[in-house]
Amino acid sequence: MKIGALLPRSTFHPLLHHDFLQGIQAYLQYQQIKADMLTGNIGYGTDADLIAAEAEKMLLENRVDLLIIYADQDTVKKTADLAKALNRLIILVHSGAKYIHDWEPHPAVLSHTLNHTIQCRLTGLYAGKLAPQAAVCTSYYDGGYSHSHTMTEAYIKHGGAIAYNYVSQYKVKDFDTTPLRQFLQTNSDVQTLLALFNGDLAHCFLQQLQESEAAQHLQIFGSPMLLDETLTTTYGTLQLPFRIIGYVPWVSTLNNHQNQLLKTQFQQYTGRDANLPGMHGWSTGIMLGHIYHTTDTHQFRAKDILTAFYDVTLDSPRGHLRMDPDTHHMIAPAYLVQTNEAHEPEVTGSTALTLQIWQEIVQEQSNMAPSSGWINTYLCA
Structure with a gap:
C-alpha cells in the first residue's frame, strides 16, 4: 500500500504534523502493515492551488493508493474532484472546528476529524x-471558527443568556484580560464563562484569570483545546481556584485496550508520551489498517471503500469509530471532563449519542445564512 500525506505547519502547535504522522507510523509498524508513506508540505493549508498541485504529484506522479490531507474543507474541493476522477480516496483530517461544507459529502472523501463542533455543542447544552x-x-x-458559534448557540437554546463578550488578541504579548476581570468585579451575579482558547493563549487566559478577585467563584465551560492536558507541561504550571468543565474527544487516562496500546507503542516509537495529535494519527492508522486488510474487496477504489465503511465499526483509543453515511464523517464518543487545581482533567461522564448531535448540527447549519470565518485549518496558523 502506498500512502500520500499532505501535512500543514502550525505556529500554535509546532509538533502538530510530526505527532500526527508519527501516530500513523507507530500504528502501521506495530501492526506490521507494509506501507510506503510519502509526505508533502502544504504550508498553513490556506492555498487551494498549492494543495491541488501537491495532491496531483501524489496521485498522478507517485501513484499513491490513497491520500491523507490535513486541511479544512474550504481549500480541498479542487483536489477532491481530481481524486473523484481517479476514483482514489482522500482521508481528510482536521479538528472538526468548522461546520460541514456545502460540497460535502463527496464521493471520494472520508473525513476523520476530532469532532470539535460536536463536543462544543454538548458543552453548551450542559452549561x-x-x-x-x-x-x-x-x-x-x-x-473565527464554527465551534464558538455552536457552543454559544446551544447554550442560548437551552435557556442561557449571554451577559458579556470578551475577545482577546491572538498574540500572548498583547493578551490582557483586564476588561473581563473588571466586568466580573462589577457584575458579581455572572460567575460562568464559556471559554474557547488554545495553546499559549489558553494558558495565558487561565494564568491571568486565576489571579483575579472573582476567580474562586467562577465556573468555566471550556472548548476541547482549553482542556488540553498538555497545557501545563508545555507552558508552565497552573494553580486554578476554579474548575473547567467540558466535552473532549480524548484524554490519555481513558481505560480501554486501544488507548493503552496507543500510549505504549507511541512512547516506544517516538520516546514521547502520546498526545492528541498522536492519537489522531494512530486512529487514522487504524482506518488505514482496515483498508489494507480489505484490499481484495475494493482495490483502492474510493467509491467501494466508502460503501464498505457504511457498516464498519472500528475500535480506537477514543472508543468506537463509525462513519455517518449521510456526510462521510467519522463519529466517535465524547467525554465529559473536569479539571483539578493543576489543570489535570478527570473523566466524569461520556456519551455515545454523538451521531445524533452531529445530525442536529448538520440540519441546523443547512438552514443558516452564509457566514464568514478563517480559512486556516484550526490550530494551523
Whole structure:
C-alpha cells in the first residue's frame, strides 16, 4: 500500500504534523502493515492551488493508493474532484472546528476529524442546564471558527443568556484580560464563562484569570483545546481556584485496550508520551489498517471503500469509530471532563449519542445564512 500525506505547519502547535504522522507510523509498524508513506508540505493549508498541485504529484506522479490531507474543507474541493476522477480516496483530517461544507459529502472523501463542533455543542447544552447567564470568552483567532458559534448557540437554546463578550488578541504579548476581570468585579451575579482558547493563549487566559478577585467563584465551560492536558507541561504550571468543565474527544487516562496500546507503542516509537495529535494519527492508522486488510474487496477504489465503511465499526483509543453515511464523517464518543487545581482533567461522564448531535448540527447549519470565518485549518496558523 502506498500512502500520500499532505501535512500543514502550525505556529500554535509546532509538533502538530510530526505527532500526527508519527501516530500513523507507530500504528502501521506495530501492526506490521507494509506501507510506503510519502509526505508533502502544504504550508498553513490556506492555498487551494498549492494543495491541488501537491495532491496531483501524489496521485498522478507517485501513484499513491490513497491520500491523507490535513486541511479544512474550504481549500480541498479542487483536489477532491481530481481524486473523484481517479476514483482514489482522500482521508481528510482536521479538528472538526468548522461546520460541514456545502460540497460535502463527496464521493471520494472520508473525513476523520476530532469532532470539535460536536463536543462544543454538548458543552453548551450542559452549561445551559447549570447556569442562567454567562460571559463568552475567546480569542480573535479561536472565535473565527464554527465551534464558538455552536457552543454559544446551544447554550442560548437551552435557556442561557449571554451577559458579556470578551475577545482577546491572538498574540500572548498583547493578551490582557483586564476588561473581563473588571466586568466580573462589577457584575458579581455572572460567575460562568464559556471559554474557547488554545495553546499559549489558553494558558495565558487561565494564568491571568486565576489571579483575579472573582476567580474562586467562577465556573468555566471550556472548548476541547482549553482542556488540553498538555497545557501545563508545555507552558508552565497552573494553580486554578476554579474548575473547567467540558466535552473532549480524548484524554490519555481513558481505560480501554486501544488507548493503552496507543500510549505504549507511541512512547516506544517516538520516546514521547502520546498526545492528541498522536492519537489522531494512530486512529487514522487504524482506518488505514482496515483498508489494507480489505484490499481484495475494493482495490483502492474510493467509491467501494466508502460503501464498505457504511457498516464498519472500528475500535480506537477514543472508543468506537463509525462513519455517518449521510456526510462521510467519522463519529466517535465524547467525554465529559473536569479539571483539578493543576489543570489535570478527570473523566466524569461520556456519551455515545454523538451521531445524533452531529445530525442536529448538520440540519441546523443547512438552514443558516452564509457566514464568514478563517480559512486556516484550526490550530494551523
